[in-house]
Amino acid sequence: MEVLVREPDYLDVLADGTVKQLNPFTGTEVWTVPGRGNRPLGLRPAEPQPLAPDEHGRHCAFCERRYLETPPEKSRLVRHGEVWEQHDATPANQLLDEPAEFRRVPNLFEILSYDYWHANYGYELSAEIAARREAYLAEPEGLRHVLAVVEAKLRASGRSADEIARLTLEEKLEAASGFFGGGHDVIIARRHFVDGATDDTQLASSGTLTKDEHRRFLAFTVDAALRLYETNRYARYVSVFQNWLKPAGASFDHLHKQLVAIDERGTQVEQTLARLRGNPNIFNDAAANFASRRNLMIAENDHAIAFAGFGHRYPTIEIYSRSEQSDPWRHTPEEIDGVSDLLHAMHAATGPDVPCNEEWHHRPIDVREAMPWRIMLKWRVSTLAGFEGATKIYLNTIDPFLLRNRVVSQLFALRSLGHIAQDLRIATECECAPNPLRYAR
Numbered sequence: 125m126e127v128l129v130r131e132p133d134y135l136d137v138l139a140d141g142t143v144k145q146l147n148p149f150t151g152t153e154v155w156t157v158p159g160r161g162n163r164p165l166g167l168r169p170a171e172p173q174p175l176a177p178d179e180h181g182r183h184c185a186f187c188e189r190r191y192l193e194t195p196p197e198k199s200r201l202v203r204h205g206e207v208w209e210q211h212d213a214t215p216a217n218q219l220l221d222e223p224a225e226f227r228r229v230p231n232l233f234e235i236l237s238y239d240y241w242h243a244n245y246g247y248e249l250s251a252e253i254a255a256r257r258e259a260y261l262a263e264p265e266g267l268r269h270v271l272a273v274v275e276a277k278l279r280a281s282g283r284s285a286d287e288i289a290r291l292t293l294e295e296k297l298e299a300a301s302g303f304f305g306g307g308h309d310v311i312i313a314r315r316h317f318v319d320g321a322t323d324d325t326q327l328a329s330s331g332t333l334t335k336d337e338h339r340r341f342l343a344f345t346v347d348a349a350l351r352l353y354e355t356n357r358y359a360r361y362v363s364v365f366q367n368w369l370k371p372a373g374a375s376f377d378h379l380h381k382q383l384v385a386i387d388e389r390g391t392q393v394e395q396t397l398a399r400l401r402g403n404p405n406i407f408n409d410a411a412a413n414f415a416s417r418r419n420l421m422i423a424e425n426d427h428a429i430a431f432a433g434f435g436h437r438y439p440t441i442e443i444y445s446r447s448e449q450s451d452p453w454r455h456t457p458e459e460i461d462g463v464s465d466l467l468h469a470m471h472a473a474t475g476p477d478v479p480c481n482e483e484w485h486h487r488p489i490d491v492r493e494a495m496p497w498r499i500m501l502k503w504r505v506s507t508l509a510g511f512e513g514a515t516k517i518y519l520n521t522i523d524p525f526l527l528r529n530r531v532v533s534q535l536f537a538l539r540s541l542g543h544i545a546q547d548l549r550i551a552t553e554c555e556c557a558p559n560p561l562r563y564a565r
């Protein structure tokens with residue numbers, strides 16, 4: 125038995141300033157070479173184009189006057205003053221009655237289709253979902269809506285107008301099964317541009333939402349993840365992510381998150397599980413405590429922490445829930461709000477012109493070990509080159525210390541402006557007590 129075991133140094137600063145990093149969970153090796161990190165980060169916008177008033181609500185297929193271009197809605201949050209309401213399964217003839225602050229709709233092009241689950245697992249629509257489908261199609265507006273979206277999808281998949289015209293009604297409706305029982309949802313925010321925007325550079329991002337809007341967005345997404353597990357008992361994991369701007373993989377510059385039910389846990393989760401089984405406190409030891417000792421903490425509140433991550437291909441802010449509960453949907457509302465406030469602040473500090481991916485990690489449905497809910501915010505500011513492909517050592521232009529300093533200076537300004545949660549403790553205000561994550565208790 126080995127007795128002299130200790131955690132390796134995940135972060136090594138060499139004499140010339142090169143920072144070598146190792147990811148504790150994935151083993152990813154990353155180097156930051158000095159002198160390359162001070163370039164501006166955001167996309168340099170092309171010449172700003174004024175927004176035409178009659179284009180309002182029609183900029184893209186996610187906008188509020190174009191709800192009929194997305195598949196039948198599963199759920200929406202609407203707001204009347206300070207009162208928020210959730211409406212499920214809004215019928216087609218009421219979709220455009222009022223704008224929704226957030227909507228949950230099926231992705232038109234699913235990563236795993238209804239047919240995948242049906243053919244491979246014998247998955248069928250539950251009685252409840254089949255009844256919802258029937259009710260939707262029983263109304264003329266509902267039927268028209270579904271047929272129009274199916275035809276648009278078939279056209280986009282390369283079917284000719286003749287081929288589509290030859291399909292029977294049954295065949296077209298068959299192609300729409302995923303609209304009701306599919307496992308790939310999109311959560312779409314109301315705004316394309318910020319209120320009062322005058323040109324096309326003023327996009328509405330996660331960070332331009334108010335703190336309270338962001339809380340609703342996050343809680344609505346947590347609920348959507350649970351719904352996907354409930355809808356499909358063959359799902360082992362629900363991947364939740366947000367791609368912001370085209371360089372980060374977004375097809376529209378309109379704020380949205382995606383959830384995809386999959387039938388595997390994924391390599392990264394398996395690697396992490398192997399580490400966790402060796403040391404149940406690994407997320408404190410190799411993440412939170414390590415970050416704290418190396419002065420990488422960015423901010424905290426009573427329910428979450430954020431620090432500059434290490435061993436990532438892109439500069440990454442890591443946000444961890446401190447809850448004793450592993451599953452996000454078993455968090456209290458205050459705990460979800462706490463995670464939301466930190467995530468909102470990190471987006472605001474990042475700024476709307478930086479392409480980024482938000483990746484959620486939570487305990488897969490069939491795992492018993494406790495693990496914290498955590499979110500990685502990755503700045504997509506560099507592109508991989510031949511060196512990476514040849515060596516599997518990744519070059520990152522911003523080291524964790526520089527990342528922390530950039531974000532922290534923004535946070536102080538945002539807090540004094542009142543845009544982010546006021547109870548956020550920033551940088552040296554953080555308690556940095558050992559074992560801040562309570563999942564293993």
Ligand SMILES: [Zn+2]
Nearest residue numbers: 184187316378
């Ligand atoms: Zn839009």
